[in-house]
Amino acid sequence: MTMLSGTSFPVVQATLPVVNDPTHLPDHLLSRIAHKHASLGLSPEQYEIVHDNLMWAIVDVLGDAVTPEVAAAWDEVYWLMANMLIHKERGLYSAVRLSPETVWRTWRVAEKIQETEDVVTFVVERTDEREVKPSLPGQYVTIKMRMPDGVHQPRQYSLTRADDGRHRHFAVKRVRAQDAPDGEMSNFLHDSVQVGDEVTLSAPFGDVVLEYTDRPLVLASAGIGITPMAGMLSHLVKSASQRKVVFLHADDSLGSFALRDQVVADLKALPDASMSTWLLNSEGAGGAHGEMHTGFMDVRAVDLPDDAEYYLCGPVAFMQSARTALIAAGVPVKDIQYEVFGPDLWLADYQ
Numbered sequence: 001m002t003m004l005s006g007t008s009f010p011v012v013q014a015t016l017p018v019v020n021d022p023t024h025l026p027d028h029l030l031s032r033i034a035h036k037h038a039s040l041g042l043s044p045e046q047y048e049i050v051h052d053n054l055m056w057a058i059v060d061v062l063g064d065a066v067t068p069e070v071a072a073a074w075d076e077v078y079w080l081m082a083n084m085l086i087h088k089e090r091g092l093y094s095a096v097r098l099s100p101e102t103v104w105r106t107w108r109v110a111e112k113i114q115e116t117e118d119v120v121t122f123v124v125e126r127t128d129e130r131e132v133k134p135s136l137p138g139q140y141v142t143i144k145m146r147m148p149d150g151v152h153q154p155r156q157y158s159l160t161r162a163d164d165g166r167h168r169h170f171a172v173k174r175v176r177a178q179d180a181p182d183g184e185m186s187n188f189l190h191d192s193v194q195v196g197d198e199v200t201l202s203a204p205f206g207d208v209v210l211e212y213t214d215r216p217l218v219l220a221s222a223g224i225g226i227t228p229m230a231g232m233l234s235h236l237v238k239s240a241s242q243r244k245v246v247f248l249h250a251d252d253s254l255g256s257f258a259l260r261d262q263v264v265a266d267l268k269a270l271p272d273a274s275m276s277t278w279l280l281n282s283e284g285a286g287g288a289h290g291e292m293h294t295g296f297m298d299v300r301a302v303d304l305p306d307d308a309e310y311y312l313c314g315p316v317a318f319m320q321s322a323r324t325a326l327i328a329a330g331v332p333v334k335d336i337q338y339e340v341f342g343p344d345l346w347l348a349d350y351q
């Protein structure tokens with residue numbers, strides 16, 4: 001079990017908590033996985049393939065320890081999870097009148113906007129007159145690209161603007177690594193995908209979305225975690241929302257704060273919105289919009305509105321620390337939602 005626990009294979013991730021505690025069905029985790037699967041166009045038949053390969057891997061790793069009883073137990077828990085996911089995914093596809101085969105659509109890159117040194121916004125436009133599926137505030141799309149080695153790679157990117165019926169906007173941070181290979185898709189998109197090129201995107205999915213209420217809203221992000229927050233703000237402006245919005249963001253410097261102009265313009269367009277920014281390097285930040293702080297985000301510096309909904313996005317360490325501070329400040333756990341940009345979902349949910 002320990003040997004498999006490092007995997008980022010979603011259905012295996014979902015299986016582990018159930019094996020540890022069969023009374024606990026991680027519904028929240030399953031919902032996130034089902035949304036990601038739908039954005040990848042997964043079909044029920046593919047669960048059989050995963051099952052066969054997983055069982056092969058279990059026997060390969062555990063050897064003689066896999067008695068018929070152990071194999072049967074793995075089989076049972078796998079299909080328990082898989083059937084729940086298949087059921088949820090069927091619901092997600094039918095809610096947007098799509099099937100695993102029709103999730104994908106071709107778009108043309110209309111604009112590439114250099115937001116910061118490391119972040120580029122892609123504006124893509126539809127290539128035919130078919131209806132563009134609407135997105136909910138906070139959702140993402142999967143982009144599927146054929147890499148130079150011939151392998152098709154999929155990655156998710158949050159939508160940064162509300163729908164206009166013709167375009168999608170998403171912002172990609174170039175992933176540079178010191179002791180590991182650079183990020184494959186992000187660098188490929190930055191360096192090799194140009195205006196006029198065609199790309200394949202899924203319809204929007206994702207369950208960390210704004211609820212349609214009048215409650216105050218606190219959006220807290222760090223770094224590239226700004227993207228779903230920018231998308232949410234854009235939806236609020238488009239719907240002429242009257243909600244109170246408190247916008248909190250942490251970044252290295254003003255120069256690395258992607259989508260800042262868009263976010264500031266949207267906050268100014270809302271009737272009751274404020275902004276606080278934390279910068280590790282606040283040089284040259286005097287006069288920028290909102291309250292400025294130096295250092296890591298500290299939510300205690302902010303007057304948090306009563307009965308607010310909270311959305312967090314950023315590195316897992318940021319979200320864990322912000323969530324802990326909010327809970328200590330009396331915010332009910334049920335009012336805090338967060339988006340995770342990677343396979344750290346399981347850690348974020350269970351630590």
Ligand SMILES: Cc1cc2nc3c(=O)[nH]c(=O)nc-3n(C[C@H](O)[C@H](O)[C@H](O)COP(=O)(O)OP(=O)(O)OC[C@H]3O[C@@H](n4cnc5c(N)ncnc54)[C@H](O)[C@@H]3O)c2cc1C
Binds near residue numbers: 158339
């Ligand atoms: C719901 C969701 C929304 C997202 N929204 C956004 C968004 O709006 N904007 C955005 O920029 N990103 C977003 N992401 C993240 C995005 O999907 C990609 O994960 C990100 O762009 C990195 O992809 P990549 O192909 O460049 O990196 P990958 O090639 O997938 O590499 C990821 C990491 O693994 C390391 N790595 C790769 N190979 C090895 C190896 N052999 N050994 C050790 N380490 C290795 C790399 O150095 C890198 O740090 C989102 C993710 C999710 C799940």
